[in-house]
Amino acid sequence: MAEQLVQLKLAACVNILPEVESIYMWQGDVTTATETKLLIKTKSEKMNQVIQTIKKLHSYEVPEIQVIDVATGNLAYFNWMDEVLN
Numbered sequence: 001m002a003e004q005l006v007q008l009k010l011a012a013c014v015n016i017l018p019e020v021e022s023i024y025m026w027q028g029d030v031t032t033a034t035e036t037k038l039l040i041k042t043k044s045e046k047m048n049q050v051i052q053t054i055k056k057l058h059s060y061e062v063p064e065i066q067v068i069d070v071a072t073g074n075l076a077y078f079n080w081m082d083e084v085l086n
Helices: 002-007 044-057 075-084
Strands: 013-026 029-041
Touching: 002 013, 002 029, 002 044
Parallel strands: none
Antiparallel strands: 013 029
């Protein structure tokens, strides 16, 4: 999924955090699972496409998708993202 998001120019970079232990309620039962968390760096105007692509490719019926707005950071990195995502 990470590689596809980058190839489709929906993400400039994806960090993969393997083996995240999750405990959650699913269909009335407490469930424990080892999951992989992706930190997807993209631009706000690409978010709808990113979300739709994740829903299409993910094996879960209800994948976790959270959006964190970034107010400030390294301007050179943001410029690089603009170049990569055009």
